[in-house]
Amino acid sequence: MRTIDWRHDRIVAIDQTRLPHELVLMEIDTVEGLVDAVKRLVIRGAPALGAAGALGVALAARLGPGDPAMVATAAAAIRTARPTAVNLAWGVDRALARLPEGSEAVVAEALAVLEEDVACNRALSARGASWLTERVGAPLAVQTHCNAGSLACVEWGTALGVVRALHDRGALAHVYAAETRPLLQGARLTVWELAQMGVPHTLVVDSAAATVLARGLATAVVVGADRITANGDVINKVGTYPLALAAAQAGVPMVVAAPESTIDLSTPTGNDVEIEVRGGDEIVRWGGGEVAPAGTGTLNFAFDVTPAALVTAIVTERRVIEPATGGRPDSTVTGQ
Numbered sequence: 001m002r003t004i005d006w007r008h009d010r011i012v013a014i015d016q017t018r019l020p021h022e023l024v025l026m027e028i029d030t031v032e033g034l035v036d037a038v039k040r041l042v043i044r045g046a047p048a049l050g051a052a053g054a055l056g057v058a059l060a061a062r063l064g065p066g067d068p069a070m071v072a073t074a075a076a077a078i079r080t081a082r083p084t085a086v087n088l089a090w091g092v093d094r095a096l097a098r099l100p101e102g103s104e105a106v107v108a109e110a111l112a113v114l115e116e117d118v119a120c121n122r123a124l125s126a127r128g129a130s131w132l133t134e135r136v137g138a139p140l141a142v143q144t145h146c147n148a149g150s151l152a153c154v155e156w157g158t159a160l161g162v163v164r165a166l167h168d169r170g171a172l173a174h175v176y177a178a179e180t181r182p183l184l185q186g187a188r189l190t191v192w193e194l195a196q197m198g199v200p201h202t203l204v205v206d207s208a209a210a211t212v213l214a215r216g217l218a219t220a221v222v223v224g225a226d227r228i229t230a231n232g233d234v235i236n237k238v239g240t241y242p243l244a245l246a247a248a249q250a251g252v253p254m255v256v257a258a259p260e261s262t263i264d265l266s267t268p269t270g271n272d273v274e275i276e277v278r279g280g281d282e283i284v285r286w287g288g289g290e291v292a293p294a295g296t297g298t299l300n301f302a303f304d305v306t307p308a309a310l311v312t313a314i315v316t317e318r319r320v321i322e323p324a325t326g327g328r329p330d331s332t333v334t335g336q
């Protein structure tokens, strides 16, 4: 089953807010419904957002054939539903570019985005598994953060795609999954996917991941990305930056698995990226109750910036870039 797909002129997506206890498919047949699904993280994860962006424009083009102004307005609303993951705007722009050819061309481009995502993820997963096996040695124990699995993509996954490839090769011993406060994508989604894959795994609180690395329980960190800037800075779920610091201190490679569509060469550094700040309720409320006194002030960064110097390798479907040793996405230099 794909995380997001196109069926009978509407978008069909797994409602990730219902996992791990309920597997529910949501049918989306309006632009407003898609924007809401992106904002509420029904659909989430950079590659999945890229697919959502492209399919959203296809939906608008089908709803308003011959009304480019309406489609452009819809595209703008989708594009800005979440600011940090570059793939959302990238997917919108991919589909919108075909509008002058008519709605069928827009739908065809959106469907191409979906198929490319699957192919890219399989390719980068194999590349990442080979790089890790050569550099670290098998069997590996991997520390993950958030969810960069098939649920964050159309299918297969990026960071968990690498985990899947290692597992299929018999080169994976264990995965330590950080729960990823406040929305618990690790505890709810990554653990669910690892169980589906039959991968041995252990759930840890975010603040324990550094100890997992310091004690040598994990031999590599593998995460996804929401945006990679021209200099190799990596924007990913909040908590990735401290994990990279802990990995550097422990001498453990910090590996980022992402498709080339997540690399944004138009943005020079991570300081130039808008970091989504979400509502405080996600922090102070959980399980239907308040975990902090009423009126507590919050600062809910959804992402953080990991400087290129802390990134051992960025693995895409085309290449491995090693920013920590001088590799840059915007040059042919890939590192040592």
Ligand SMILES: CSC[C@H]1O[C@H](OP(=O)(O)O)[C@H](O)[C@@H]1O
Pocket (backbone or CB within 6 Å): 041, 044, 045, 046, 047, 145, 146, 147, 148, 149, 152, 153, 158, 159, 185, 223, 224, 225, 226, 236, 237, 238, 302
């Ligand atoms: C494969 S990209 C997954 C990426 O997206 C997540 O953010 P969110 O759950 O808020 O969409 C997180 O940063 C993951 O690493």
